[in-house]
């Protein structure tokens with residue numbers, strides 16, 4: 001069935017609908033990954049957004065049991081050049097069409113997604129609506145121009161209550177701002193005794209769980225929409241080693257007194273080069289973010305830049321000068337994407353071990 005994408009600047013793309021036939025609106029963003037569509041569409045950081053892929057044929061290996069990054073996708077819509085109706089893979093359980101119907105998410109195929117991407121690159125991220133052909137386009141454009149999108153995305157996707165993911169190793173409190181399951185998998189692989197907690201947990205509640213380390217997850221939206229997390233981070237900083245990813249990195253920066261700002265069209269893909277300023281080594285990383293830390297705002301803080309993006313020079317990593325705490329803007333858990341940065345989870349575990357050792361020595365000398 002014919003359906004369309006209407007952008008707030010009045011551009012229209014007419015294609016064929018798949019999945020649900022509901023009308024939806026959201027921020028239209030593009031991802032340049034050549035594979036990994038299941039992880040992308042189930043990454044909670046895309047909550048409230050309509051995602052388009054620049055890779056032209058999507059759905060070939062279907063949807064399987066194993067590759068989800070969350071239980072239910074939080075995207076507002078999915079736009080591809082060509083959707084595969086008959087996936088072929090031993091793991092495939094359903095096609096994209098069947099999956100999106102079951103999840104009540106609209107899809108649009110048959111449009112020039114690279115042209116759409118160029119428009120977004122030129123104008124910056126735009127709001128858009130996926131709808132049928134029977135709407136009044138002028139009215140839709142006018143409402144897109146005036147509507148404000150929700151700001152409670154983190155609340156929508158974070159866990160409602162704490163739950164354990166037990167292990168025999170270090171206890172890690174993982175603050176779920178819209179966590180990709182890949183982060184939990186990486187901690188589990190390292191035998192961590194993980195407790196996942198909601199986004200609005202207080203510092204006291206975190207410390208009462210006696211963590212050896214605190215992990216701040218990725219998540220959707222503007223970091224400034226989560227002030228309770230900034231307060232929590234300041235309450236735990238210096239008391240327990242801390243590692244943050246993506247939204248966790250941005251919140252760490254805000255807690256440290258720095259500022260964040262919106263990027264024109266964001267970084268979303270699986271091949272973003274990032275330089276480690278200490279070693280000069282470049283990692284190819286998986287990324288999905290629309291905000292970044294403002295470099296000048298770091299001037300009077302105790303935070304220092306550890307990593308930079310090679311494409312546009314934006315900040316990709318920070319560490320605290322006084323406390324065991326570091327964060328990255330990119331995704332060391334990949335899912336999807338290259339695993340060049342996976343060692344950062346080991347660095348976190350090493351930081352926990354060192355802190356424990358220092359703590360023991362202090363106790364012995366007391």
Ligand SMILES: NC(=O)CC[C@H](N)C(=O)O
Pocket residue numbers: 045217218219220221222223245246247248288289290291292
């Ligand atoms: N993946 C993330 O955690 C994204 C962080 C934030 N929502 C941004 O878009 O910049």
